[in-house]
Amino acid sequence: MQNSTPPPSQKSALGHIRVLDLSRVLAGPWCSQNLADLGAEVIKIERPSGGDDTRQWGPPYLRDADGNNTSEAAYYLCANRGKRAITVDISTPQGQEIIRELAKQSDVVIENYKVDQLKKYGLDYASLKQVKTDLIYCSITGFGQTGPYAHRAGYDFIIQGMGGLMSLTGERDELAGGGPQKAGVAITDLMTGMYATVAILAALSHRDRCGEGQYIDMALLDVQVAMLANMGSNYLTSGNAPKRWGNAHPNIVPxxxxxTSDSxxxxxxxxxxxxxxxxxxxxxxxxxxxxxxxxxxxxxxxxxxxxxxxxxxxxxxxxxxxxxxxxxxxxxxxxINNLEEVFQDPQVIARQLQRELPHPTAGSVPLVANPIRMSATPIEYQNPPPLLSEHTTTCLRDLLHFDDEKIAKLKRDGII
Known part of the structure; x- marks a missing residue:
């Protein structure tokens, strides 16, 4: 079957790319949101019961016009704009077949299941490569596909500790409040999403030149160790592990x-x-x-x-x-601004770092802009983070040509 990706948009860098996103929580969705912001068509696959875990990771939740909480947690909203949402039970043969058919028509698959978990469903790279030979398949896990920790679950907080970041972050031990601290946001997840984005774009460039797809193995621990940057280099050069300095600098004073008197x-x-x-x-x-x-x-x-x-x-x-x-x-x-001060800062306002998108239940949803600024193919903010299963019917009808009767049966059977 030929890839039915729509013709490239003249205003979109990745308008010719379709991404099948089986990931959830943060690292994978952050990657796929980057690709969606750049114009790719991203189809988000979620389980029928509840969907992405982060939809319930509140409060806070987005509120409707009457001030009532919607079903969309702010956590979910931060990483899922620009996508189309389908619910599919991939544990069933019918659900697996739907994913295979969608993969056939996609350029990229992103997933963050445990190592070998998708193999039992026939949805691993080796299986999907059989139906789409030039497929780019990106797996995101805590520790990668190899090594003694490969089958462990990986969480950002744990990786910040294991990967050395917390040994560098926090006040000095001898001072009040001293000790290791995690970063205020899930920075390892976010950086893994960014590295995964770079890897996928490189793989797409290679495919376009050589016609060859490939497998991408992304690990949170690998990313955390890599992003130690100069601190990692300092240790490898000297053999001395750097210590925490809080908000001070080891080599410059002040x-x-x-x-201050007020902040x-x-x-x-x-x-x-x-x-x-x-x-x-x-x-x-x-x-x-x-x-x-x-x-x-x-x-x-x-x-x-x-x-x-x-x-x-x-x-x-x-x-x-x-x-x-x-x-x-x-x-x-x-x-040192709090977030109210951040979004009221004249420079932040001038750069339009807060955006509003129309939302089907809340009227509008506030989001943080993508920081990428491109002159020929600018970021376009068109679609808000989707409701659970919002596009299931239209995607199955338009992409897989399922008729209404077949879609209705799949819904009755709990497959979608």
Missing amino acids: YQSFT HIIVAAGNDAQYQKFVQIGGMPELADDDRFISNPLRVKHRDLLVPILADMVRRKSKQEWIDSLESAGVPCGP
Whole structure:
């Protein structure tokens, strides 16, 4: 059967690509949402009873015009815009056949089931490659398809610990509140989704040149270790494991957060001149000439003496007073904003990072924009995160040419 992907859109980078998305929760859906934002047709496959787990991961939930909670949790909304939603019970032979037929007409399959779980359904790469020889198939798991941990379930929080990120994040052990901390968002899931997006785009480029599909094995642990970046390189070069520094910097002082009279700021004085301006603005010019603090190496050496003095100095002014005076003097600084302040920030507003899309039950849904800016094929925000099974009938009718009687029987039998 020929791929029935619609003709490429002139305004969409991936308008010629169809993605069959069997993933749920965050890493896989984040990847497929990236592809949808870039114009790909993404068909999200969910189980008939409940769908993607994140639909129920609330509160908060999206509210309708009367202020009542809908069935869509905010967590689900963050990673599923632009997709079409189908419910299929893949544990049944009929459901498996539907997935095979859809895979036949797709360019990419994404899944995040446990290792070998889809093999028993005939929906693994080796099986689907038989019906679509140039298929690109991306599996996302906690630990990958090989190795002693391959069959373990992988969760972002656990991987942040195992992969070293939490050893670098958090206040120093000897200070109050010290100890390892996870990041405030599921950063390993998100980065795995981003790496998976890159891998799929590379595989599509290879397929278009050579006509060959391929299998992509993505693991959260692999991604977490890779994204240690300079810290990983520091360890491999020196043999010394880096320690936590909280919001401070191991090699620059002052380069950290401070509490103001009403909030918090970050001061990043990367050279002596910037440090001198900082303490002058703070009304303590004598600190600029103090022999113990006159150069950055000396400030690093005496940080435990200097930082408490600077902290007392910063508390004397408000966040905005510090930002205004430091920016005008050319001292790198910034506020630590809560999310209300983030979405009210003039730069965030100017860049249109909050978007509203029409929603069938809530009227509209607020979403965060994709940060990719492309001149010839810009991101188009057309469809909100779909309701559970919203497109089951239309997709089966349009793509697989099922008639109304067959669709009705599949619904009665609980297959869709």
